[in-house]
Amino acid sequence: MGLMDGKRGLILGVANELSIAWGVAQQLRAAGAELAFTYLNDSLEKRVRPLAESLDAKLILPCDVARDEDIEALFAELEKAWGKIDFVVHAVAFANREDLKHGFSQTSREGFRLALDISAYSMVAVTRCAVPLMNPGGSIVTMTYLGAARVIPDYNIMGVAKAALEASVRYLAAELGGRGIRVNAISAGPIKTLAASGIANFREKLRVGEERSPLRRSITQDEVGKATLYLLSDLSSGVTGEIHYVDGGFNVTA
Numbered sequence: 549m550g551l552m553d554g555k556r557g558l559i560l561g562v563a564n565e566l567s568i569a570w571g572v573a574q575q576l577r578a579a580g581a582e583l584a585f586t587y588l589n590d591s592l593e594k595r596v597r598p599l600a601e602s603l604d605a606k607l608i609l610p611c612d613v614a615r616d617e618d619i620e621a622l623f624a625e626l627e628k629a630w631g632k633i634d635f636v637v638h639a640v641a642f643a644n645r646e647d648l649k650h651g652f653s654q655t656s657r658e659g660f661r662l663a664l665d666i667s668a669y670s671m672v673a674v675t676r677c678a679v680p681l682m683n684p685g686g687s688i689v690t691m692t693y694l695g696a697a698r699v700i701p702d703y704n705i706m707g708v709a710k711a712a713l714e715a716s717v718r719y720l721a722a723e724l725g726g727r728g729i730r731v732n733a734i735s736a737g738p739i740k741t742l743a744a745s746g747i748a749n750f751r752e753k754l755r756v757g758e759e760r761s762p763l764r765r766s767i768t769q770d771e772v773g774k775a776t777l778y779l780l781s782d783l784s785s786g787v788t789g790e791i792h793y794v795d796g797g798f799n800v801t802a
C-alpha cells in the first residue's frame with residue numbers, strides 16, 4: 549500500500565545518482581508510482597538508463613528543454629504509452645559557468661537569455677504540454693533556490709532565472725487550479741550534485757548554508773524527495789502556487 553499506487557508521472561533532470569531528481573525518483577517509486585525519465589543527451593543516457601531501469605521504468609526518453617520539438621515529441625510518446633499522467637517533476641537548470649562567478653552586471657544578453665530559457669521558460673513549456681494529459685488531481689513540482697528571493701553571492705543570473713521560475717509557478721497554479729491541477733516549487737538548500745560541482749568554492753557555500761540553516765546541517769536528496777512526494781500526493785490536495793523551503797531558508801542570523 550503506497551501513497552502513489554496507481555499513479556504515473558514524468559521526471560526531468562536525472563543526470564546521475566547524485567541528482568536531486570534521482571532522490572525524488574527513489575521516493576516516488578518506493579511509494580508505488582510508475583515513472584518515466586528523460587535524459588539530455590547521449591552521454592547522459594548511458595548514466596540515466598541503468599538508474600531508470602533499476603526503478604522498473606519502461607519509458608526513458610530524450611529531451612533537451614531548449615527544443616520545443618523535443619518537449620512535444622516527449623509528451624506524444626507518453627500519450628501513446630500511457631494516455632494519461634498524474635505528475636511531473638521538473639529539476640532542470642543551466643547558466644554559463646562564467647556567469648556564476650563574475651559580477652552580475654557582466655551578464656551578457658545571450659547568457660541572460662540562456663539561463664532564463666533553460667531554467668524558467670522550460671517549466672512553462674513542459675507544463676503546457678503536460679496539461680492535456682493530466683488527470684484531475686494532477687500535480688507538478690519544480691526545484692528552485694533561495695537566490696531567487698535574496699542575493700546569494702555568485703548565484704547571479706541563476707537568481708534572476710529562479711525568480712522568473714517562482715513567479716511562473718504562481719501564474720501556472722492560478723491558471724490550472726480550476727482544472728484540478730496543482731503547481732508548486734521546492735526551494736532546496738545547497739546539495740553537492742553535478743550542477744553544484746561546477747560552482748567555484750561550492751564547499752564554502754555548503755558550509756555557510758549549514759551555519760544559517762535552522763537544522764544546522766545540509767539537507768539530502770532524500771529529504772527533497774520526501775517533500776516532493778508530499779506535494780505530488782493527495783496529502784497536499786489543498787496546496788498550490790507555493791514555494792516550499794526544505795532547509796529552513798537560511799533563517800539563522802549571527
Ligand code: NAD
Pocket residue numbers: 560561562563564566567568569587588592611612613614638639640641642666691692693735736737738739740741742743744
Ligand atoms: P544535476 O546536475 O544533477 O541536475 C541538473 C539537470 O539539468 C541535469 O540532469 C541536466 O542534464 C539537466 N539539464 C541541463 N540543461 C538541460 C536542457 N537543456 N534540457 C534538459 N535537461 C537539462 O543538479 P541538481 O542540483 O540535482 O539540479 C536539479 C535542480 O535542482 C535544478 O533546477 C537546480 O537549480 C535545483 N537546485 C539545486 C540545488 C543544489 O544545491 N544542488 C539547490 C536548490 C535547487
Ligand code: 0WE
Pocket residue numbers: 641642643644645648692693700701702703706737738739742743744745746747753
Ligand atoms: O541552481 C543551482 C546551480 C545550477 C547551475 C549549475 C551550473 C554549474 C555548471 C546552473 N548552471 C551551471 N552551469 C555550469 O556550467 N544551485 C542551486 C546550486 C548552487 O549554485 C550556486 C549556489 C548553489 C547552492 C552558485 C553560487 C552560490 C550558491
